[in-house]
Amino acid sequence: MPVLVVQGTADTTVPVILTDALARQWRADDVDLTYRRVAGKGHVDVLEDARTSVDRWLQQTAPPCPDPARPARPSPHAVGARARSR
Secondary structure (H helix, E strand, C coil): CCEEEEEECCCCCCCHHHHHHHHHHHHHCCCCEEEEEECCCCCCHHHHHHHHHHHHHHHHHCCCCCCCCCCCCCCHHHHHHHHHHC
């Protein structure tokens, strides 16, 4: 499963050094990782700055969302679980 991590270099909530270490470990474990550092951004404002690149990554990586006009069929397992919970 692909993973995207966006880290602001001015983040004081989650220091860059911790995210760098996590990224190194995940890469060593062959995680499909995209790691982006955003210069001068903190823990929250990094999301505003990176929104376009995050949206692009999601469009390229994530499976398409189901059509809201077509309700999903319930899984047979979910139906069985409802029947057992009564």
